[in-house]
Amino acid sequence: MRLSADKFAQYTFLGIACSAIASLMLIAVFSLKEGLPFILWYGPVEFLTSTNWNPQENQFGVGAMIVASLWVTAGAMLIGAPLGVAVAVFLSEFVPRPVMRVIKPAIELLAGIPSVVYGFIGMMVLAPLIRRHLGGPGLCILSAAIVLGIMVLPTVISISVDAIGAVPNSFREGALALGATRWQAVRMVVLKAARSGIVASIILGMGRAVGETMAVIMVAGNTPRLPHGLLEPVRTLTANIAIEMSAAIGRHREALFATGVVLFVVIMGLNSLAMAVMRRKGAR
Amino acid sequence: MRIPPRQVQTLVVGMLGGATLLTLAVLVFIVVFVLDKGLPVVTWTFLAANPEDMGRAGGIFPIIVGTLLLPLLALGIALPLGVGSAVYLNEYTRETQMTRIIRFGTDCLAGIPSIIFGLFGLVFFVGILHMGWSLLSGGLTLAIMILPTIIRTSEEAIRAVPQAYREVSCSMGATRWETVRKVVLPNALPGIVTGVMLGAGRCISETAAVIFTAGTVAQMPVSAFDSVRTMAVHFYLLAREGISGENAYGTAAVLILAVLILNTVAYWTMHAFIRRKAR
Amino acid sequence: MTPTPTTDIKIDARSFSLFFGKAIALREISLPIRRNSILGIIGPSGSGKTSFLRAINRLNDLTPECHIEGVLAIDGEDIYHPHFDPVALRKRVGMVFALPIPLPLSIYENVVYGPRLGGRRPLRTELDELVENSLRAAFLWDEVKDRLHTSGLRLSGGQQQRLCLARVLAMRAEVILLDEPCSGLDPISTAKIEEALTALAARHTIVLVTNNTKQAARVADETAFFLMGELVEHGPTRQLFTVPRDTRTNDYVTGRFG
Numbered sequence: 001m002r003l004s005a006d007k008f009a010q011y012t013f014l015g016i017a018c019s020a021i022a023s024l025m026l027i028a029v030f031s032l033k034e035g036l037p038f039i040l041w042y043g044p045v046e047f048l049t050s051t052n053w054n055p056q057e058n059q060f061g062v063g064a065m066i067v068a069s070l071w072v073t074a075g076a077m078l079i080g081a082p083l084g085v086a087v088a089v090f091l092s093e094f095v096p097r098p099v100m101r102v103i104k105p106a107i108e109l110l111a112g113i114p115s116v117v118y119g120f121i122g123m124m125v126l127a128p129l130i131r132r133h134l135g136g137p138g139l140c141i142l143s144a145a146i147v148l149g150i151m152v153l154p155t156v157i158s159i160s161v162d163a164i165g166a167v168p169n170s171f172r173e174g175a176l177a178l179g180a181t182r183w184q185a186v187r188m189v190v191l192k193a194a195r196s197g198i199v200a201s202i203i204l205g206m207g208r209a210v211g212e213t214m215a216v217i218m219v220a221g222n223t224p225r226l227p228h229g230l231l232e233p234v235r236t237l238t239a240n241i242a243i244e245m246s247a248a249i250g251r252h253r254e255a256l257f258a259t260g261v262v263l264f265v266v267i268m269g270l271n272s273l274a275m276a277v278m279r280r281k282g283a284r
Numbered sequence: 285m286r287i288p289p290r291q292v293q294t295l296v297v298g299m300l301g302g303a304t305l306l307t308l309a310v311l312v313f314i315v316v317f318v319l320d321k322g323l324p325v326v327t328w329t330f331l332a333a334n335p336e337d338m339g340r341a342g343g344i345f346p347i348i349v350g351t352l353l354l355p356l357l358a359l360g361i362a363l364p365l366g367v368g369s370a371v372y373l374n375e376y377t378r379e380t381q382m383t384r385i386i387r388f389g390t391d392c393l394a395g396i397p398s399i400i401f402g403l404f405g406l407v408f409f410v411g412i413l414h415m416g417w418s419l420l421s422g423g424l425t426l427a428i429m430i431l432p433t434i435i436r437t438s439e440e441a442i443r444a445v446p447q448a449y450r451e452v453s454c455s456m457g458a459t460r461w462e463t464v465r466k467v468v469l470p471n472a473l474p475g476i477v478t479g480v481m482l483g484a485g486r487c488i489s490e491t492a493a494v495i496f497t498a499g500t501v502a503q504m505p506v507s508a509f510d511s512v513r514t515m516a517v518h519f520y521l522l523a524r525e526g527i528s529g530e531n532a533y534g535t536a537a538v539l540i541l542a543v544l545i546l547n548t549v550a551y552w553t554m555h556a557f558i559r560r561k562a563r
Numbered sequence: 564m565t566p567t568p569t570t571d572i573k574i575d576a577r578s579f580s581l582f583f584g585k586a587i588a589l590r591e592i593s594l595p596i597r598r599n600s601i602l603g604i605i606g607p608s609g610s611g612k613t614s615f616l617r618a619i620n621r622l623n624d625l626t627p628e629c630h631i632e633g634v635l636a637i638d639g640e641d642i643y644h645p646h647f648d649p650v651a652l653r654k655r656v657g658m659v660f661a662l663p664i665p666l667p668l669s670i671y672e673n674v675v676y677g678p679r680l681g682g683r684r685p686l687r688t689e690l691d692e693l694v695e696n697s698l699r700a701a702f703l704w705d706e707v708k709d710r711l712h713t714s715g716l717r718l719s720g721g722q723q724q725r726l727c728l729a730r731v732l733a734m735r736a737e738v739i740l741l742d743e744p745c746s747g748l749d750p751i752s753t754a755k756i757e758e759a760l761t762a763l764a765a766r767h768t769i770v771l772v773t774n775n776t777k778q779a780a781r782v783a784d785e786t787a788f789f790l791m792g793e794l795v796e797h798g799p800t801r802q803l804f805t806v807p808r809d810t811r812t813n814d815y816v817t818g819r820f821g
Contacts, residue, residue, distance in 0.1 A: 006459040017386050021389030260400055453676070462680055
């Protein structure tokens, strides 16, 4: 009787443990169910490559938004990746542990700040600065890239710090014993050993940048046209969904779900890539 | 010409330190900026009154209530599921194909952007299950969203419980479930609390997924099927529509303070936990 | 096979072998352990003493890829029979580990941990009595009676180990397994534990694994010498220490290796 109670607990826990994977499947199935028929009906090539988005006239090409998402994400990573890795290296290798124990949670606080607040400050402070000094409308690729670059910092920093922390101390000591300076030891030994973790942190940060919605809506300008420069307003995939969803019906609504499918596929691709990179480290 | 390695080091460390200072400066700037503009607006009346004229005037009381209820509901669902998953992965099974699939699913779920959760919640909870834009739809959606966070932090907390405690408990004739209930979970509790705080923080900050599932009605909810508006959503609507800069700042200040407190408590619990273990 | 019901033998190992994956930890051990006596098990580290001890309450089950051959019986019943419940077994066979490991609970809660398992809710008065008796039997009562509700972790190492012993006594276990219980303790704490064990042997079957041959000589009725997973010699303690049959036993007890 009591043994069966233990067995009962075991099966209950197994069921519970499947909740995450079940949720993931539900999300995948319903995203595809809502979006895929539209993509097939509209034509996948046309849907993905056309830069003509005009729901009133049944024109649903998300090409411009894919390009916009790429631009904004690339810009964000150009800012966030080097900055984040630099901070991670500094905190892990050149700062006494007590200091790190104060600074690291402070930086993780950046992750707790709501994205709408980032977007708002970008809109109120950053965009006017860009408008005044560089021209253009201010709400543009550059603003979005800077805001997202800051937003990906906590992801990049905390995963990189973990990766660098996992490098055995003997590696550093070996290099130092050969007469290397601390920085040489870091550059030649530590960063090499932690490379896959750092790369994974950047890929995961990229995932966060691609998926960010509210901050981007507030700073990117949201014009659904192909951009020709950093100072032009753009609309990303995520922004497209969030802006039009509340008013959309029929084909228009389906097109927005189809946009979600594209986003879902991109994100799952990036996640799988990050996991593959980390696993390669494990195998080595 | 070759620069001596010592000077290279000084230069590089200076740059790395500069990057760190820049990052901290951004954080300080955001917090100070919001609090500076927002705190003067935050009075007892602001906290305790209903919003009027679409939020142009009045306070944010029902919005605070919504901001409390939604994470509570989400955690009420995600906590048992998340802790249960973590218990299964660490106490009931060894590394198998099944656990690898579960971990893979959890990692994938963690990477999905909130807008996708919003879309899913809109189709599934709001639409197919006929829950409408409601506390319930929003809570369920957010529960799925924070599930990976809860699973991961709980797993770490459970793994940190010394193996010796399990052996002792088992050697006295405890079943696995008794060991989990009496030894593992009580000792993992501070770590689980950290996860709860982080999950609550994520719910409070979330906007996209909430608008699509919980709606935007700024009224006191009377049932789980009523729509609610959270502070993040309220702030977004006020700020983006340009309804009221002043009240937007006030809401943002309350929001930022809530997030700061949650994060600090989470961090403090975790550290008390680590210190206690080290003893 | 039907075990022979002998009243004198509590635990009976017959050609008992233990494997971790492909590695063999115990090879064909045949060792009868007498009821209400103390068996000392000595041998160098890695000789299989602890593995044998953990086989008696099936704690090795927790280790992946562990399997056995042969028979290990308690009261004539094969404890590795597929229908035998290891949880019930462990309630009868208590264990004290090498390091004192009180659970992070109060002294009182540590002692009543076992009696409260299995959904039983003994009366408060019963528990109070049990706690006092167990702590007295472990020679700890006088030192802790005024602070039963403080954490067990606050006690000294020697007190903690006696608490672990009291915890096993409160389970009303018939068999007590001790895995080098005094390895981290000072001579005075060790003496207290040994005193307690000698008194407990009247009503318990005790198996004491020890690295300290002198301890076995002091307290054990019979002693077994393990070497590299095999049982080299087993007999009354006095005989094993004075006229060992095997030269390896002689070398070990006279301190020539190990």
